[in-house]
Amino acid sequence: MTGDILQVKGLQVYYDTREGQVNAVNNVSFALEKDERFGLVGESGSGKTTMATALMRLIKAPGRIKGGQVLLDGKDLLKFSNEKMRQARSTEISMIPQGAMNSLNPVMRIRDQMIDTLRDHGVTSTKSEFRKRVDELLERVGLPAEVAGMYPHELSGGMKQRVAIATGICLNPKVIIADEPTSALDVVVQREVMTTLRLVQKELGASVIVIGHDMGLMAQFTERLGVMYAGKLVEVASVRDIFNKPLHPYTQLLTASLPSLESKQVFRGIPGRTPSLLNPPPGCGFHPRCPKAMEHCSRLVPALQKMATGQSVACHLYDETTDSTDSPGPSGNVELKIAGSSSAAPQH
């Protein structure tokens, strides 16, 4: 791997609802290396899809990107004009959205849909050249050329997902975001789709962010994982470290809840429920469910800090010193505004 292709810094995405402000992505930072396969995992509602959508700048009202930077090859996508961003989608950064296989136009042949995408991005070509390009793309994802002349209803779920991948890579993007690319597919097809994605990524030399909640599948496909909880990244580490020596109590519970072939064990779930992002718990968002919670966990927001092992974790268990005053501590802890309190500090 040779340097970062994408750097996300302090990304914040809010939804303004009638009930109040929902901080769906709350000050998230991470980097994606060139040629890397990075996975984002977490329970439903943890902010994974919102983050992917924000990276593409496709957040719609009442959502908005409140702040942060999304640096692709050093250029901040959040500063691009709308037209420049439209061009960057597919050519620089591309997304295979959740349920992409169901978003194909049912009354258009696959070929015409793919040519439309190419034309939308200013590609001009002769009819035969377009046909050739579509055939090549389909071949790349393991589909025969005949698929080009078919309608979506004539294809299986796995084939449609491959078409979605072919469309996603049609302009050779540097970064591909795949949001739950295997949801609604059976186990065998899931593996085939992930293998296709990996082959395509290698051929293009692209970097991939895969979003999912199937830890087993993610472990097979990705090299590094980011664990999200309640709109924040709580741990980032290699797949090996996430499974062998997870640091964050939430990651520990997530990995402990996976079935094992080696030993018979009673399934252990994670107690409690994911918090509402409308009214998240103060301090560490995981504290109401955390078996290792300490007194100050309900008051201080833990910052994501890099450990000597190379893992990054947001948890007070790893603070060298815990600052319980109102000012940010050495690890960036910030005292939360507590109802009725006079010390009002923003949540980071």
Ligand code: SF4
């Ligand atoms: Fe648990 Fe405290 Fe760590 Fe949060 S900061 S995960 S509550 S130990």
